[in-house]
Structures are given as structure tokens and as C-alpha cells.
Amino acid sequence: PSGSANLNGAGGINIGTSADVAVDFNASTLDIDASSAITIDSTSTIVISGDGGATLSDDTEGLAYDGSGNVDFDAVQLDIDASDWIKIDAADEIEVTTTSADGHITLHSAHTAGQAILIDANAHAGSILDVDAGILTVDTQGAATHTIGGAFLVDGASTVGIQGAGTISVGTADSGTAVNIGHS
Numbered sequence: 001p002s003g004s005a006n007l008n009g010a011g012g013i014n015i016g017t018s019a020d021v022a023v024d025f026n027a028s029t030l031d032i033d034a035s036s037a038i039t040i041d042s043t044s045t046i047v048i049s050g051d052g053g054a055t056l057s058d059d060t061e062g063l064a065y066d067g068s069g070n071v072d073f074d075a076v077q078l079d080i081d082a083s084d085w086i087k088i089d090a091a092d093e094i095e096v097t098t099t100s101a102d103g104h105i106t107l108h109s110a111h112t113a114g115q116a117i118l119i120d121a122n123a124h125a126g127s128i129l130d131v132d133a134g135i136l137t138v139d140t141q142g143a144a145t146h147t148i149g150g151a152f153l154v155d156g157a158s159t160v161g162i163q164g165a166g167t168i169s170v171g172t173a174d175s176g177t178a179v180n181i182g183h184s
Helices: none
Strands: 054-057 062-065 071-074
Antiparallel strands (some): 062 071
């Protein structure tokens, strides 16, 4: 009908049937108000889109899609729980930042054997893994091995110490390797 139409049903209103047919709403504005939860249940993909962007929000947290492929989450807290794996795949940069002076970033793995956390910055011989820290502490429960394809340099502005409760070996793995100590 032209103009407005009201549908009221005390037991609920069903649109469509149990058959696999599409229900299509075409309107310049679609306003859904509910005093309780709104549930969208699908066995397939759910798409929210809009040429001017689609926004899902309330007073404290929200999800915004700008129509060009960008999704923005604004939340007091964002909690992602998955029963299996979470994958973030980007064709460009991935940045994790905390702006609070008491905030920190934690990577924790409960993996018990084998590779628990991998940082792979070895796409090319010129790739750099850069760690900038006021204080750097590396604590291992087992052996620590550094396999270097080129030179290995430890350069300290103050004392550099090598300590060990057992034998300290320098230059013992390869026969005929020179060991230099002190300035020339």
C-alpha cells in the first residue's frame, strides 16, 4: 500500500515461510525498534553494507563500516574468544598499540612442546626485526641458541658480561678459528 501500514500481532509476526525463499525489504529508511534483543540468525553469510557506510553502535561501544571496506571497532573493551584459531591477514601493515602509560602488550602461549610463538621476519636477507626497549630481558627455561647467518655483535655502552654456572667456551666449535681478545 502507499503511505504507511501498521502490523500488530500479540503472538508475533512472521514474514515469509519455512520454505527457502528470499524476503526483501526496499526502503529509503528501515527502522527496527525493540525493547529486548534483536537476533539475526543465518546458516550462511550475514552482510551489512551501505554506500554511505553502515554503523552499529550504542552509547559506549560500536562497530562502524564506512562502505569502502574499512571496519572500525570503538569499544571500552574488546574481547575476542574463539574455540579454535584466530587469523589476522593483511596485505599491508598490522599495528598493535597501547597508548596508556600503564598499558602493556602480552603474547602468551600455553603450548607445552615445540614452537609456541614465532616471529618470522625472514622474508628477505634485508628484512630487519627491530626490538627497541629501555630494558631487554630474555629468560629461558631451557637452552638458548642463536644461529646467525652473518656477523654476531654484542655492543654495550657499559659492562658486557658473560656468566655461567658451568663451563664457558669461546671458539671451541670450529677447529682453527682465531679468538681475539682486547684492542689491536
